[in-house]
Amino acid sequence: MNKFRFRAALPGGRLKFLLATESSGCHSFGVKLLIRILVLFFLLTSCATPELHPPESSGITEAVVSEPREEERKEEVPVEQKAVSETPTETVEPTPEPAPAPAPSPKKEPAVREVKIVQESAPAVFPASPSALYAHRLQTYPAEETEREVTFRIFPREYLIQTADGDTLLEIKAVSSEKDRAVYSLRAGAVLISAQGYIPQIISLSKHDSLIEAKLERRSGPLIRVGEISTDYQPKSVRFAPDGKSLFIANLGDFTALSQFSLNPLSQIRSFQVPQEYRGDSGFVETLILPGREEIWLSQMTRNIIHIFDMNTGEYLEGITVSGIWPKVLLATEDGSRVYVSCWDSETIVEIDTESRHEIRSFKSSGTPRGMAFSPDGENLLAAIFSSSGIDKIDLETGELLATYEASPGRITAMRHIVYDRYRREYYITAMAAGQVYRLSEDGKWLGWWEVGEKPNTCAVSPDGSRLFVSCRGPNNPDTGYLHKGYEFGKIFVINLISGEVESWIWGQDQPTGLDISPDGQYLAFSDFLSHKLELYRITRSSQPVARGGQ
Known part of the structure; x- marks a missing residue:
């Protein structure tokens, strides 16, 4: 038996190939050439650099829905406000070594809402419009079983209050209004408040809310x-x-x-x-x-x-x-x-x-x-x-x-x-x-x-x-x-x-x-x-x- 040895340097190290042909007394040049061609083809396909593909997108991580401020040139996210009577989910802790606190003042009022920016993951399928995205976000708040009346004190006064029905925003009309306040009958767990020229805000509600006080921020300005x-x-x-x-x-x-x-x-x-x-x-x-x-x-x-x-x-x-x-x-x-x-x-x-x-x-x-x-x-x-x-x-x-x-x-x-x-x-x-x-x-x-x-x-x-x-x-x-x-x-x-x-x-x-x-x-x-x-x-x-x- 005649043995033909071929060595090739591969990424994994040196690899030896032993190719053997049984001799019948005739060493054909064509056979040798065919063997060399097969080995060369193997080496080329083994050493080729693989094509790189970027990892698949993991989805949108921030819900961007508002129009950009003119001077910022970047998109806003909806702002969520806690209601007046709702306990904030994140409290501000004083730093150590505060001065001794006095007796509580009888004049003090309960702390009002906490304001924070909503930066939650968007749905896997991005809604077709900002309205649909707002609607999706509103539906993440569980609704109450029965309707309750909530009083709103919002500025500017020319505002809309909306809830969600699927991918659609529905305007809610006030039951009554007097001076700076309006009463709404709601089951929703959150509402969207918007006004012309202002950044919309999502305000979460609870069954204990009786008065919501809030203001909207202008889309542009210093x-x-x-x-x-x-x-x-x-x-x-x-x-x-x-x-x-x-x-x-x-x-x-x-x-x-x-x-x-x-x-x-x-x-x-x-x-x-x-x-x-x-x-x-x-x-x-x-x-x-x-x-x-x-x-x-x-x-x-x-x-x-x-x-x-x-x-x-x-x-x-x-x-x-x-x-x-x-x-x-x-x-x-x-x-x-x-x-x-x-x-x-x-x-x-x-x-x-x-x-x-x-x-x-x-x-x-x-x-x-x-x-x-x-x-x-x-x-x-x-x-x-x-x-x-x-x-x-x-x-x-x-x-x-x-x-x-x-x-x-x-x-x-x-x-x-x-x-x-x-x-x-x-x-x-x-x-x-x-x-x-x-x-x-x-x-x-x-x-x-x-x-x-x-x-x-x-x-x-x-x-x-x-x-x-x-x-x-x-x-x-x-x-x-x-x-x-x-x-x-x-x-x-x-x-x-x-x-x-x-x-x-x-x-x-x-x-x-x-x-x-x-x-x-x-x-x-x-x-x-x-x-x-x-x-x-x-x-x-x-x-x-x-x-x-x-x-």
Whole structure:
């Protein structure tokens, strides 16, 4: 027998093939050639590189149904809100080492809904339309066995409520309506709320729900919602920490004087407590972070005292009793050596030395002072007078009232808050009774105003000077007064300072009051005074060139 050996290098190693032919005394060249051809064919087919195929798709993992925001160029997902009376599925846990909690306030209300983005797997077969996808999502909530009546308080008021029947959305008509509320008879476990120009929201329901309060977010605009969190009772002023990672809220009607919240995640960090003797009167109004001292100051108007805390630990440091009555706004000099306090009832402005923590003197104003701002050279103090339409100009060296600039002589426009725009060298003042924001030049000339929503409160200029943000409380309750929820949510107005026009507005909740912008200009936060909420939004970049110059 003649043996022909062939070796081939294969991916698995060296492989030997032994091919044998039985000899009959004749070695045909044709036989040898045929054997070589067969071996070569085997080697080629064994060593060929396999064709690669991508793995099969596992399906869509996010339900994308909304139209894109114009400036984001990305798709939205439907937003799900928990009902007012429903217990949130994810609670915000405070970080360790909180300050001792006071006795529960009898004024507290139950926490309201939790807002979260729906990001669940889509069905294996993707519905043919957004409506069908909404319908599919609604059917994942189990319906009740019997119909029950649920009251809705939704803004904007021109909205639709829909449930699902297969792949179809069905509009539900209200059984009755009165003022800001409408009653619906429902079996559905969730409803879709939509309105022209707004992002639809899915709201889950339970058999225990009696009142649903919600607002819709605009499809486009400079503000994109991040989230909201419940606060203590009647949150008043809002102030970002210098690093922009947290913020502080003064609680007007609560035993807890001051609360601190982190931004990422949006959660409460700690509570700041005043000594027991001051807690019962509440009345905590405005805050001030003292430059270079890691201190946060808080006014308590009901006790005529300024409380001082360690900003980083929450430790109570000291209280400064002032001669003025009903102290409110605090303003520090650039070097932090002096703090000025506007005192409402005494119509005075108090000056405090921050090193000794003692009052030095007080100035008389022309009326009820509230917001304050310095002149660019730091030599004068401008105070907004709530009891008129005036702005007081006070010489800080002599304490003399140099002038009162009246926007509308003889009229009470309730000048509340004042900020300085260093890019345009002018002041902006919210006129609460007029529903306007006034413009005042450095030399005391009135330059005009913007019409905004009812009861403008706090305003703030973005760090790049491109926009002015204004919180507007909305109409007072005509039947029970401003300390009760009105018949319309308040609003946040955005004024484009480059074009000089009102750019946009969004819904707040019940009486948006305090407002601040993060130091990097990326976030806007505001308090809802009667909803007991803190809301956080991301600010998109202005499409126009930002302001330049200034001091």
